[in-house]
Amino acid sequence: MAEIKLNNLTKRWGDFIGVDDQSLHIKDREFLVLLGPSGCGKTTTMRMIAGLEEPTAGEIWIGDRMVNDDLPKDRDVAMVFQNYGLYPHMTIFDNIAYPLKVRGTDKSEIRPRVEKAAEQVELTEFLHRKPKALSGGQRQRVALARAIVRTPKVFLMDEPLSNLDAKLRVTMRAELKHLSRALQITTVYVTHDQIEAMTLADRVAVMKNGIIQQLGTPDDIYNNPANLFVAGFIGSPAMNLINGSVTDGMFVTTGGTRLVPVKSPDREKAILGVRADDMHVHEAGQGDIDVTIYAFENTGESTLLTVQWGKQRVIARGDRHLRKDQDDVVGISLNQDHLYLFDPETEDRIEM
Amino acid sequence: MTGKQKKQIFGAIQTALILIAMFIMLVPIIWIFLAAFKSHVDVYQLKLFFTPTLENFSVVFDDPYRLGEKLLNSTIVAFVTILFAIPIATLAAYSFSRFSMRGETLMLVTILATQFVPAVVIILPFFVMFRDIGLLDTRLGLILVNLAIVMPFAIWMIKGFIDGIPMDTEEAAMVDGSSRLQVIRNIVLPMAAPGLLTSAIFCFIIAWNEFLFALILTNKDAVTLPIGLGLFKGEEGDLWNLLSAAGIIIMAPMFVLALMIRKYFVQGMTMGAVR
Ligand SMILES: Nc1ncnc2c1ncn2[C@@H]1O[C@H](COP(=O)(O)OP(=O)(O)O)[C@@H](O)[C@H]1O
Numbered sequence A: 001m002a003e004i005k006l007n008n009l010t011k012r013w014g015d016f017i018g019v020d021d022q023s024l025h026i027k028d029r030e031f032l033v034l035l036g037p038s039g040c041g042k043t044t045t046m047r048m049i050a051g052l053e054e055p056t057a058g059e060i061w062i063g064d065r066m067v068n069d070d071l072p073k074d075r076d077v078a079m080v081f082q083n084y085g086l087y088p089h090m091t092i093f094d095n096i097a098y099p100l101k102v103r104g105t106d107k108s109e110i111r112p113r114v115e116k117a118a119e120q121v122e123l124t125e126f127l128h129r130k131p132k133a134l135s136g137g138q139r140q141r142v143a144l145a146r147a148i149v150r151t152p153k154v155f156l157m158d159e160p161l162s163n164l165d166a167k168l169r170v171t172m173r174a175e176l177k178h179l180s181r182a183l184q185i186t187t188v189y190v191t192h193d194q195i196e197a198m199t200l201a202d203r204v205a206v207m208k209n210g211i212i213q214q215l216g217t218p219d220d221i222y223n224n225p226a227n228l229f230v231a232g233f234i235g236s237p238a239m240n241l242i243n244g245s246v247t248d249g250m251f252v253t254t255g256g257t258r259l260v261p262v263k264s265p266d267r268e269k270a271i272l273g274v275r276a277d278d279m280h281v282h283e284a285g286q287g288d289i290d291v292t293i294y295a296f297e298n299t300g301e302s303t304l305l306t307v308q309w310g311k312q313r314v315i316a317r318g319d320r321h322l323r324k325d326q327d328d329v330v331g332i333s334l335n336q337d338h339l340y341l342f343d344p345e346t347e348d349r350i351e352m
Numbered sequence B: 001m002t003g004k005q006k007k008q009i010f011g012a013i014q015t016a017l018i019l020i021a022m023f024i025m026l027v028p029i030i031w032i033f034l035a036a037f038k039s040h041v042d043v044y045q046l047k048l049f050f051t052p053t054l055e056n057f058s059v060v061f062d063d064p065y066r067l068g069e070k071l072l073n074s075t076i077v078a079f080v081t082i083l084f085a086i087p088i089a090t091l092a093a094y095s096f097s098r099f100s101m102r103g104e105t106l107m108l109v110t111i112l113a114t115q116f117v118p119a120v121v122i123i124l125p126f127f128v129m130f131r132d133i134g135l136l137d138t139r140l141g142l143i144l145v146n147l148a149i150v151m152p153f154a155i156w157m158i159k160g161f162i163d164g165i166p167m168d169t170e171e172a173a174m175v176d177g178s179s180r181l182q183v184i185r186n187i188v189l190p191m192a193a194p195g196l197l198t199s200a201i202f203c204f205i206i207a208w209n210e211f212l213f214a215l216i217l218t219n220k221d222a223v224t225l226p227i228g229l230g231l232f233k234g235e236e237g238d239l240w241n242l243l244s245a246a247g248i249i250i251m252a253p254m255f256v257l258a259l260m261i262r263k264y265f266v267q268g269m270t271m272g273a274v275r
């Protein structure tokens, strides 16, 4: 068990910057999720920790050792690859046993440990099979068992659930969460799926273009997004972002509607952020503003109303019993305790 | 004409063409097969029915032909060639496949280019060189030449197979605690095994059939089977029955290997990873 420290880590290929001078301190036993859109440098960061990619600059510390010059095998990490990276010519037993065998574990110890790991991920009955004869979810569990069969200092997982179908992903997510709580090993988990990040993480690092945009607990990044990117990336549906200005303590949309009071000095340009859940739906005339429904969706557990608001469309979440139709007019009011204001130039959040 | 009739006619033409092609390819082989079991007098008659004899096969092993020695030479040369060629080519191919080196493409192309140099162009320098260092008419000399011939081929072929092994699998092994050599031994070799076997067989065939260099660089001790065929000339002309018997001895291993390749080649091609 160990903490991980990344000090001013940079990865460049020619002119292209994959990871740009990033520092990150991952605590002992922490489950840290690197979250960001595809191509933002998550995998690169993880591969540098594993020793599969050499940093252009910066230091990587695992525990009290700088591991920049250590081979992957000497870093004492276990990794779950996106495509699992199973050994197709070995049985499941041998796949799981490989890290033990290659590290010279006592022969008598190998079998019980493999069996225990297989049991933890419910693979016991498949131990004699080859990976080819397993389903995607089972292969995923083999990769997991191979990681947990040892007690490494660090777990690294690169989008381990992304190749599974939606239903299995939810089940495996819960299993992962359960397992990680039980094992208590420092984990770095890469994903582009914000729900995985929110549900699994102790802390989330949101990345974009090789730069960590915000580091915080799931609560933190959901409720206090540091900038427009984080606000738009976290949450489903994405946060509504409304263009306008602040005039006399009121947010005024570009269309000229005086919407809500905001605690901010006047500014010519501002973006108001409000989540679908903080937009309340009323009958026409009873909200702050009347709008026309562009699309009405019923997801079962709630309803989603995409409404036309001047030139923009925003999404509001309604009660699951609400029934409306396209082109109906409804009233909308905003929950004034959960509004966000952003500077469109810097994209940073404006405190208020 | 209906579509069905068209199809039938097309099918008939196809079958006919295949039969013609097969006939053209097989006739010499059938002729050799028949001749090998004929007596000298029967050879020049295109008889399909004759009293078969095994005598030719014993004559070729006797004085003065002594095909056994040539068979031994061919076997040793071909086996030792692949014994060295495949491991060396595998390591080279792995490096080309997995590491980026300065001038990598240039090296790969150069290796391939050596295959395009006509043998007759370099055979004289070889002769002079081997004469000076005493490698003329030795198996070692032939092995060295054959290595030079099969290596480029083996490197390219094996590189193709190693390219097909996903990087993920190797990286997983490295993170799991393997050194680079352990990765090669535990992961790459088993996964590339069908490919390695296919390459080995191809190289064996090339070395086994190699004619030109053996013709120029050997004359007595290290003569190989293909050169041995030239022995069967008598006062009465070419001894076709003996030539055919020797021909069958040369071809027999090829048939077996061709069958093996067929099986492993498909395996080698479809091998690949579990995703
Ligand atoms: N070996 C490489 N050479 C050049 N560019 C690379 C290499 N590996 C990754 N990249 C680029 O670096 C960026 C970050 O990649 P990656 O870390 O894999 O992103 P992701 O966040 O999707 O995991 C991508 O734009 C990718 O194209």
Ligand SMILES: [Mg+2]
Pocket (backbone or CB within 6 Å): A039, A042, A043, A044, A159
């Ligand atoms: Mg990635």
